[in-house]
Amino acid sequence: MSLLCDCNGIETATxxxxxxxxxxxxxxxxxxxxxxxxxxxEVGNSPPPKPWERAGGxxxxxxxxxxxxxxxxxxxxxxxxxxxPGEIVSTADRNATVNRTALARxxxxxxxxxxxxxxxxxxxxxxGLNYGTGYGSSMYGSLGGxxxxxxxGGxxxGxxxxxxxxGGxxxGGxxxxGGxxxGGxxxxPMGGYGGMGMGGPYGDQDPNNPYGGAPPQPPGFxxxxxxxxxxxxxxxxxxxxxxxxxxxxxxxxxxxxxxLFDRSGVLYGELARFVLRVLGVRTKPRKVHPPGPDGIPxxxxxxxxxxxxxxxxxxxxxxxxxxxxxxxxxxxxM
Amino acid sequence: xPFFKTPFNGYSVKFSPFYENRLAVATxxxxxxxxxxxxxxxxxxxxxxxxxxxxxxxxxxxxxxxWSEDNDNLLVAxxxxxxxxxxxxxxxxxxxxxxxxxxxTREVHSVDWNPVRRDSFLTSSxxxxxxxxxxxxxxxxxxxxxxxYCVYSSIWNPRHADIFCSASGDCTVRVWDVREPVSTMIxxxxxxxVLSCDWNKYDDCLIVTASVDKSxxxxxxxxxxxxxxxxxxxxxxxxxxxxxxxxQSLIASCSYDMTVCLWDYQVEDALVGRYDQHTEFTVGVxxxxxxxxxxxxxxxxxxxxxxQHGTDPRAP
Numbered sequence: 001m002s003l004l005c006d007c008n009g010i011e012t013a014t015x016x017x018x019x020x021x022x023x024x025x026x027x028x029x030x031x032x033x034x035x036x037x038x039x040x041x042e043v044g045n046s047p048p049p050k051p052w053e054r055a056g057g058x059x060x061x062x063x064x065x066x067x068x069x070x071x072x073x074x075x076x077x078x079x080x081x082x083x084x085p086g087e088i089v090s091t092a093d094r095n096a097t098v099n100r101t102a103l104a105r106x107x108x109x110x111x112x113x114x115x116x117x118x119x120x121x122x123x124x125x126x127x128g129l130n131y132g133t134g135y136g137s138s139m140y141g142s143l144g145g146x147x148x149x150x151x152x153g154g155x156x157x158g159x160x161x162x163x164x165x166x167g168g169x170x171x172g173g174x175x176x177x178g179g180x181x182x183g184g185x186x187x188x189p190m191g192g193y194g195g196m197g198m199g200g201p202y203g204d205q206d207p208n209n210p211y212g213g214a215p216p217q218p219p220g221f222x223x224x225x226x227x228x229x230x231x232x233x234x235x236x237x238x239x240x241x242x243x244x245x246x247x248x249x250x251x252x253x254x255x256x257x258x259x260l261f262d263r264s265g266v267l268y269g270e271l272a273r274f275v276l277r278v279l280g281v282r283t284k285p286r287k288v289h290p291p292g293p294d295g296i297p298x299x300x301x302x303x304x305x306x307x308x309x310x311x312x313x314x315x316x317x318x319x320x321x322x323x324x325x326x327x328x329x330x331x332x333x334m
Numbered sequence: 335x336p337f338f339k340t341p342f343n344g345y346s347v348k349f350s351p352f353y354e355n356r357l358a359v360a361t362x363x364x365x366x367x368x369x370x371x372x373x374x375x376x377x378x379x380x381x382x383x384x385x386x387x388x389x390x391x392x393x394x395x396x397x398x399x400x401w402s403e404d405n406d407n408l409l410v411a412x413x414x415x416x417x418x419x420x421x422x423x424x425x426x427x428x429x430x431x432x433x434x435x436x437x438x439t440r441e442v443h444s445v446d447w448n449p450v451r452r453d454s455f456l457t458s459s460x461x462x463x464x465x466x467x468x469x470x471x472x473x474x475x476x477x478x479x480x481x482x483y484c485v486y487s488s489i490w491n492p493r494h495a496d497i498f499c500s501a502s503g504d505c506t507v508r509v510w511d512v513r514e515p516v517s518t519m520i521x522x523x524x525x526x527x528v529l530s531c532d533w534n535k536y537d538d539c540l541i542v543t544a545s546v547d548k549s550x551x552x553x554x555x556x557x558x559x560x561x562x563x564x565x566x567x568x569x570x571x572x573x574x575x576x577x578x579x580x581x582q583s584l585i586a587s588c589s590y591d592m593t594v595c596l597w598d599y600q601v602e603d604a605l606v607g608r609y610d611q612h613t614e615f616t617v618g619v620x621x622x623x624x625x626x627x628x629x630x631x632x633x634x635x636x637x638x639x640x641x642q643h644g645t646d647p648r649a650p
Contacts, residue, residue, distance in 0.1 A: 047351035047403055050449065050623060051580050052492060052535040063539050064556055065518075066511060068495045073454035073512065074468045076496065077475050080513035086473030088437055089463050110483075238367045238414075238441070241460065241484065244503065245529055246590045246615075247546050249570045 110237070336650060337639050338384040342372055344632030346398040346618040351449075352406035354624035355379070356387075359638050360411060362395025371396035373411050375423060378640055390421050390430055398444045403452040404469070410455055412442035418457050418467070437465060437474050444487045450495035458485035464500050466512060478510055480517055487530045487574075493538040501531040507543050509555055521558045523551060530574045536582040542599075544572035550587055552599045563599040567608075573617045580626040588616040594631045596643065611639050611647040 069076045077083045219227070243250045342361035350356035355378040363369030371392040377385050394415035402408035407423040411431075416438040419431040440460035447455040454468040454475070464478040464485055483503035491497035499509045507528055509519035524545035534540035540562070541553045550565040550572055570590035578584035583600040594616055596607035614634035622628035627643040641647040 045352075045404070045406060046452070047406070048624060050351075050492070050535070051626075055536060061539070061556070063494070065491075065494055065497050065538075066513070068450075069513065072468065072470070073448065073451050073466070073495070074471055074475050077466065077512050082513065082515050083475055084477060085471065085475060086437060087477040088439065089461060089477055089479050090439070235368055241441075242365075242367070244527060245486075245546060245573070246571045247526065248548060249590050252570075 336383045337637050337647070338374075338376055338386070340372070340374060340632070340636050340638060342370070342395075343614075343634040343636055344618055344638060345396060347620050347630045347632045347638060348400055349620050349622040349624070349628075349630060350401050350406070351403055351623055352401070354622060354628075357620070357630055357638075357640070358399045358401060358409055359632055360396040360399040360618070361632075361636075362397065362414065365634055366395040366397065366414060369395065371411075371413065373399055373409065373421065374638075375409070376638065384638070384640065388423060388427065390419075390427065392419065397442065400445045400447045400455065402455075402469075403447050403449050410445050410447065412445040412457055414441040416440055416442060416459065416461070418442055418445065433472075435467065435472075435474070437477075438463070440484075443484065446487075446489050446498075448490045448495060449492055450490065456488045456490065456498055458488040458500055460484040462502075464488045464498075464510070476512065478517070480508060481506070483527070486528070489532050491533050491538055492535045497538075499531050499533065499541055501528040501543060503527040505545075507531050507541065507553075509541075519555055519558065521553055521555075523553065523561075524549070526571075529571065532576045534577045534582065535579050540577075542575050542577055542585055544575035544587055546571040548572060548589075550575055550585065550597065552585075563604070565597050565599060565604050567595060567597075567605045568593070573615070574619050576619060576621055578621055579623045580621075586619050586621055586629065588619040588631060588633075590615045590617075592616050592633070594619050594629070596629075607643060609641075609647055612637060 069079070071079070074083070338359075340359060340361045342363045343365050344359060344361050345366060346360040348358050350358070357376050357378070359374040359376060360371070361374065362371045371394055373390045373392070373396055375387040375389065377387050379385060390411070392411065392413050394413050396411050396413055398412040400410050402410065405422075409421045409423065411419045411421065413419060416436060418435040418438070420433040420435075421430045422432045425432065438457065438459040438461050442457050442459045444458045445455060453470070454466060456464055456466055458464045462479060462481045462483060462485060464481075465474040466476045466478070467474050478500070481500065481502040481504050485500050485502045488498055488500035491499070496512045497509065498512075499507055501507050501523075505522065505524055505527060507521040507523045508517040509521070510517050521541070521543075523543045524547050526546035528543050528545050530544040532542050534542070539555045541555060542550060543553065544550050548566065548568050548570060550568075551561040552563040552565075553561050565585070565587075568587065568589040568591050572587050572589045575585060575587045578586065581598075583598050584606075585597040585599060586594065587597065588594045592610060592612045592615060594609040594612075595605060597604045598606050609629075609631070612631065612633040612635050616631055616633040618630075618632040620630045622630070628640065629643055629647075630638065630640045631647070632638045639647040641649075
């Protein structure tokens with residue numbers, strides 16, 4: 001390694017050549033056997049050593065980890081028997097995961113899965129780790145929970161599930177993985193529709209045949225509708241996660257908003273009072289009223305109490321509390 | 335140091351492990367809720383403004399990015415549509431991304447390259463899983479599914495090629511060995527969602543976690559019943575936390591309270607620095623591996639600041 005590091009330029013050029021970085025086709029797995037044969041040398045340019053690597057060993061006792069295994073990461077994982085290439089986790093798989101302990105609080109429902117956890121659709125959609133089953137590993141399993149009724153049952157998914165999961169994207173679109181592991185890889189052009197429930201029309205096609213059958217058609221009403229629905233669900237999902245990540249901030253925001261509304265009520269009251277006063281309308285002051293001169297029935301002296309002082313609060317009961325709101329006894333006008 | 339203004343809201347910033355003046359910024363339109371994303375590659379000039387080398391557009395927001403430890407031109411982006419995209423800066427923009435990996439079924443929230451073995455990277459997603467990818471495979475090597483809620487961050491151990499930890503909204507942090515079928519440790523780290531975690535670079539048994547409960551905790555994986563240290567000081571949820579590559583006990587964090595804080599968990603007054611240059615949520619922070627004390631941050635105010643610890647980030 002040190003030898004190669006000393007002549008970094010050559011090493012970089014070698015690596016570029018080997019991994020095909022110079023060309024537009026980057027297919028390292030084609031060269032993997034070649035790379036493996038060169039694994040004695042480190043192929044690839046290395047960043048400068050990290051500060052902690054220069055510093056030496058760990059400072060506080062042995063770590064509780066198994067010693068690192070030699071070899072590349074993929075080799076190590078495969079040797080351990082835990083490798084599961086390309087696994088796509090559906091909702092049902094998540095429900096079935098094990099070792100779910102030590103939760104400090106109940107996990108909230110995901111915003112994009114209204115019935116998460118008790119979905120009656122969950123079992124139907126998520127039967128698969130393997131790509132062969134009809135609905136397995138559905139990307140839309142998440143939607144299924146909430147909108148299952150709209151789909152009208154699983155039948156619409158058809159049997160071209162491959163395209164739903166992979167079609168529009170990695171395997172079909174880029175062509176890099178075409179003809180590869182999944183067979184359905186070249187279903188790109190129709191992938192989007194397949195996944196979104198157009199399984200019926202295309203259902204009986206050979207998923208390995210990229211061009212057979214009907215050409216892709218513009219999405220119909222339901223497709224567009226479901227796409228819009230998915231967009232809406234995603235939109236609110238992200239907002240919800242954001243709020244989730246920031247519980248305190250949201251709480252503060254909402255309470256500030258409520259306070260603002262509360263205050264604005266007071267504010268408008270004061271404003272109205274001010275404007276009325278400017279216009280010459282005498283309004284009731286908020287504090288203790290000064291005693292009106294005897295004999296002059298002021299607006300605050302309704303006659304039956306003489307110099308009775310009103311404090312803010314419940315009005316005198318006999319004349320009806322609400323009738324006194326405007327300062328005149330309601331019965332006087334009768 | 336000057337700043338850089340991005341057209342979209344910043345989400346993450348990472349220094350290159352190869353070049354001390356290069357960094358990548360992940361940004362998303364409309365606060366990452368709706369719209370496109372863009373990855374910027376920036377160059378720092380000793381005197382003068384930050385210049386953009388190139389940028390890559392995506393069809394959905396970019397929540398995180400990381401540099402390859404094996405190739406100075408390789409950049410990985412975590413996209414909100416569930417895809418993971420690889421970019422090669424040596425190629426023309428039309429040839430990028432060189433790879434687009436679609437396996438996550440929900441938004442991908444973090445990506446981290448293995449600094450020890452340098453041939454693999456991890457992505458964590460809102461579909462509750464963490465995936466392990468290697469550059470020599472077209473599909474993920476393994477999927478780690480145990481978390482009961484969104485996984486926000488997964489970080490490799492800087493000294494051990496097979497170990498990583500993941501922080502999740504199910505309030506736990508899990509430690510994993512890629513050779514083991516299940517997680518090797520479950521830390522019930524916080525009362526609320528854990529948004530970020532990182533390993534100590536000098537003591538490979540220490541983990542720092544940051545949570546919605548506004549606190550930062552330092553844990554020893556050999557005895558994780560109680561935290562070694564609890565750092566309080568942020569007034570809102572702590573979004574990202576990182577151990578310094580240069581000093582054993584130094585921690586950088588950024589929070590929804592719009593500040594970047596530096597902590598020394600071993601001293602009494604743990605808060606050793608507080609920077610409030612951002613005017614919106616600060617969601618990305620990084621410390622340069624190559625230049626001691628050099629910090630970078632980004633946030634929803636569409637600004638990227640790069641500054642030396644102890645100086646004013648806004649100073650021209």
